[in-house]
Amino acid sequence: xxxxxxxTRPEAMLKADASPVTIADRAAEQAMRxxxxxxxxxxxxxxxxFGIDRPDAPWRWVLxxxxxxxxxxxxxxxxATLIALLHHDExxxxxxxxxxxxxxxxxxxxxxxxxxxPFGGLPATRPCPALAAAELSATSxxxxxxxxxxxxxxxxxxxxxxxxxxxxxxxxxxxxxIDLIAEADLKPWDWAALVPVIQGAGGRxxxxxxxxxxxxxxxxxxxxxxxxxxxxAVAALAGG
Amino acid sequence: xxxxxxxTRPEAMLKADASPVTIADRAAEQAMRxxxxxxxxxxxxxxxxFGIDRPDAPWRWVLxxxxxxxxxxxxxxxxATLIALLHHDExxxxxxxxxxxxxxxxxxxxxxxxxxxPFGGLPATRPCPALAAAELSATSxxxxxxxxxxxxxxxxxxxxxxxxxxxxxxxxxxxxxIDLIAEADLKPWDWAALVPVIQGAGGRxxxxxxxxxxxxxxxxxxxxxxxxxxxxAVAALAGG
Numbered sequence: 001x002x003x004x005x006x007x008t009r010p011e012a013m014l015k016a017d018a019s020p021v022t023i024a025d026r027a028a029e030q031a032m033r034x035x036x037x038x039x040x041x042x043x044x045x046x047x048x049x050f051g052i053d054r055p056d057a058p059w060r061w062v063l064x065x066x067x068x069x070x071x072x073x074x075x076x077x078x079x080a081t082l083i084a085l086l087h088h089d090e091x092x093x094x095x096x097x098x099x100x101x102x103x104x105x106x107x108x109x110x111x112x113x114x115x116x117x118p119f120g121g122l123p124a125t126r127p128c129p130a131l132a133a134a135e136l137s138a139t140s141x142x143x144x145x146x147x148x149x150x151x152x153x154x155x156x157x158x159x160x161x162x163x164x165x166x167x168x169x170x171x172x173x174x175x176x177x178i179d180l181i182a183e184a185d186l187k188p189w190d191w192a193a194l195v196p197v198i199q200g201a202g203g204r205x206x207x208x209x210x211x212x213x214x215x216x217x218x219x220x221x222x223x224x225x226x227x228x229x230x231x232x233a234v235a236a237l238a239g240g
Numbered sequence: 241x242x243x244x245x246x247x248t249r250p251e252a253m254l255k256a257d258a259s260p261v262t263i264a265d266r267a268a269e270q271a272m273r274x275x276x277x278x279x280x281x282x283x284x285x286x287x288x289x290f291g292i293d294r295p296d297a298p299w300r301w302v303l304x305x306x307x308x309x310x311x312x313x314x315x316x317x318x319x320a321t322l323i324a325l326l327h328h329d330e331x332x333x334x335x336x337x338x339x340x341x342x343x344x345x346x347x348x349x350x351x352x353x354x355x356x357x358p359f360g361g362l363p364a365t366r367p368c369p370a371l372a373a374a375e376l377s378a379t380s381x382x383x384x385x386x387x388x389x390x391x392x393x394x395x396x397x398x399x400x401x402x403x404x405x406x407x408x409x410x411x412x413x414x415x416x417x418i419d420l421i422a423e424a425d426l427k428p429w430d431w432a433a434l435v436p437v438i439q440g441a442g443g444r445x446x447x448x449x450x451x452x453x454x455x456x457x458x459x460x461x462x463x464x465x466x467x468x469x470x471x472x473a474v475a476a477l478a479g480g
Contacts, residue, residue, distance in 0.1 A: 007361040009416040070402040074375060074409075075417030076318060077341065077359055100359050101317065101341070119317055119340050121247040135314060140403050141381055162310040163380050164404025169314075176249040177315030 001027040002066065002099045007075045021069045025049055028065035028081065036061050043085075048189055060086045064189040068139075068166030077101050080167040084192035089215060094193035096171045105171045107196030113174055125202040125225030126176035131157040131232050134179035137169045147184045147220060150208070154182055154236040170194045173225050174201035180233060181223040182208065188215045198223055210234040241267040242306065242339045247315045261309045265289055268305035268321065276301050283325075288429055300326045304429040308379075308406030317341050320407040324432035329455060334433035336411045345411045347436030353414055365442040365465030366416035371397040371472050374419035377409045387424045387460060390448070394422055394476040410434045413465050414441035420473060421463040422448065428455045438463055450474040 005024040029047045036045055037053075044060035046052045054060075061083065066072050068079030077100040085093035096105040103117030115123035128134050136158040138144065144151050155161050158180065165172065167190065172178045174197050191205065191213055198205045204227045207213055208220040222237070224230050245264040269287040276285055277293075284300035286292045294300075301323065306312050308319030317340040325333035336345040343357030355363035368374050376398040378384065384391050395401050398420065405412065407430065412418045414437050431445070431453055438445045444467045447453055448460040462477070464470050 007359060007415060007417060009362065009364075009366055070400065073400075073417075074377065074402050075361060075412045075415055076402075076405065076408075078316060078318065119247060121315060122249065124249075126249055137314065140401075142401065160310065160313075161380075161382065162314050162316075162404070164402070165314075165316065168316075172315045175247060175315055177247060177313070 001031050006100050021066055021072050025065045029063055032063050058088055062086060062189050062192045067190060071166060078165055078168040082167055082193040091192045091195040094196040096167050096193060096197055105174060105197045107200040109196050111200055113197050113200035121175040123174055123201045124176055128179040128226045129228040132159060134158045136161050136180045137165060137178045138183050139164060139166050143183060143185045145184060150237045151182055157236050167194060170198060170223055173203060173223055174198050176225060179225045184220045186219045186221045191221050204230055208237045241271050246340050261306055261312050265305045269303055272303050298328055302326060302429050302432045307430060311406060318405055318408040322407055322433040331432045331435040334436040336407055336433060336437055345414060345437045347440040349436050351440055353437050353440035361415040363414055363441045364416055368419040368466045369468040372399060374398045375400050376420045377402050377405060377418045378423050379404060379406050383423060383425045385424060390477045391422055393479060394473060397476050407434060410438060410463055413443060413463055414438050416465060419465045424460045426459045426461045431461050444470055448477045
């Protein structure tokens, strides 16, 4: 549903509801809902485009068909389809899928993360106990909004910064390519699938205070490949 | 030479001369030099790692084995190998090659740009006569340095901004996925190969005043998919 619409060349100025990303988003969410409805009829399903089915079900799927709409719209093959399964609000399964490159990360609570794709990569974070050695990433300066000064404090202590990537960057953290991601303005469907993937690869994903992510949190997310990096990152963000 | 070193997992803290990007950079430049030396013995060759051979030759190859070292180092498959052929300082042939995905752009002065790759895309820029409709891109805020205020004036007038991409983003402009790129701190080997690719796809690439790029210029580069966009972009950058 997504791949045929990638790199189609729409007019520069289109109404939002006619853009290829919107068409792909809706078609992909409907396709996933149809599969889940048939195979898991008792599960809840929450998606950005078509709302929530059975919100009180103990098992709920959370879908984000295209995470990284700007990457999709500009032809960069680093957006992702995100699929999470929650058990009483806790993410127990997460998929990061790149439908154009064919890369896929699968995380299951308590198990080692799996990764398959044509470009190589092993699903294990790398040791990086000091901020001074860390590769930091964030999708865009704009998403940081009022949290930019705190983020800049963290960035001032790391080795290097790179931009772009959305959920795909968390996948790269799970491959030991990035050490640290600090972002703001994420919705639960943006991060739920990332939790089992990162934990199963040896990393940690929390809010900016180091506490577990919550659906009613403020949208700030901090991920580290090496858990030893977490206290220093939290301190830098807090101004410590 | 490059592909086997992509997504290898080095220690977080390595000396610069032992990093996989440095090893790949040198090996790829040597491989290209060997081919060009054998096939074009009278041509000059300039590369970042191994200097200039025959600098006074009328035909000179300019090589940048890995443009986008941060993308390479963080496992993002959107770095590029750049190959340009200059005739008396004028770029007459340019290649943007992504060795991991297998995408390749080929531009030849006076001819239509060619593009091949597994993810689709057609080598023609798209119409976008107004800044208000334009998709603007730049590799990173950091590269803009003292030119950030001028860039922000431009960004304030466009539809949307996306970050990351290096030379690959210019390839996406040549596919009609991005309308406008404004960057600073580029070296001649960063932009020489882009000139024939973008011109052959219907776009323009200039300095920030709209004048042709020169090897002794200040490193600021402006690319537009629709030539009609150039005066407004130049005016916005100049504060007009």
